Ligand SMILES: Nc1ncnc2c1ncn2[C@@H]1O[C@H](COP(=O)(O)OP(=O)(O)O)[C@@H](O)[C@H]1O
């Protein structure tokens with residue numbers, strides 16, 4: 001999994017899967033899950049300063065409501 | 066007063082809850098469960114919290130962190146007892162059964178051949194579910210002996226140890242939908258129906274949500290369920306109901322980290338707002354108690370009264 005850095009005030013970041021621009025409508029939050037508009041990959045904000053996106057982990061057996 | 070929000074992923078639901086805390090100017094802190102660590106002899110770093118609101122996707126992480134925080138005296142919503150009651154479908158069924166709450170028949174077996182006997186005895190179709198799991202994953206509707214044998218073999222061969230617990234539920238011939246009731250404390254606040262062409266109606270699996278008007282019977286059923294699962298104070302719960310051919314609602318399962326993104330506009334109820342009200346009520350009480358305890362032990366210049 002590669003991490004893509006961007007500036008902390010970023011309103012967009014690069015998708016680690018397809019390198020498309022992933023825009024943030026609002027201030028990104030640590031742990032936030034976003035979808036790449038181009039490749040539809042599920043991405044997770046893994047740090048804020050700088051903002052990094054990584055592919056979200058696979059669902060585990062004990063995940064849920 | 067300060068509230069912790071324990072989370073692993075900020076989904077739409079967590080975003081809405083955070084915005085609700087912000088709108089009200091609440092002193093709250095985001096606690097990433099992946100960064101959680103605690104020295105069990107030293108509660109001091111955690112004593113700044115009057116309550117912790119747990120919203121993790123992983124039940125194992127949730128229950129572990131909450132058990133530690135509870136032992137430090139911090140109220141957690143939901144409590145570890147509630148997470149454990151809801152998080153394992155067998156535990157839930159046992160609680161419902163012993164409290165006389167309408168729920169589908171369930172058999173449990175611990176060996177594949179014995180499970181097959183149990184299934185044959187119950188009659189087809191039956192539904193096999195992993196005791197721990199969600200979002201409609203790994204559920205199997207079993208229509209005949211061939212399918213039963215195949216699924217039991219797959220579970221035994223490919224599944225983790227937990228899949229060796231065979232939770233076998235009566236199939237309920239529901240009318241193309243199931244119902245979900247959101248409960249705050251012990252009060253049902255909103256409900257949806259979830260419709261699907263598929264027998265599995267979870268919205269995570271494409272089920273379509275629409276508002277549902279809570280009937281007096283369902284209101285009563287859900288209040289009793291909340292008390293059975295969480296005691297008189299209740300909890301934040303989403304109760305899944307299946308209607309049988311007589312139109313009677315049966316409690317299928319109870320969820321402790323409810324997802325509600327599809328249920329706010331469909332019901333017109335401010336679900337995140339009501340959840341935050343509940344959490345703040347608990348934090349407020351704790352904060353007041355702590356203040357009065359501190360006042361009681363503080364030395365005064367007048368000496369001991
Ligand atoms: N016994 C059953 N009979 C009929 N439909 C069922 C039964 N059990 C589950 N379902 C369908 O499958 C969905 C998911 O089942 P549920 O027990 O709630 O598991 P999960 O924890 O994965 O949501 C239900 O919402 C319902 O539509």
Ligand SMILES: [Mg+2]
Pocket residue numbers: 200201267305318
């Ligand atoms: Mg369910």
Ligand SMILES: [Zn+2]
Pocket residue numbers: 015016017018019020036037038039040041
């Ligand atoms: Zn992409």
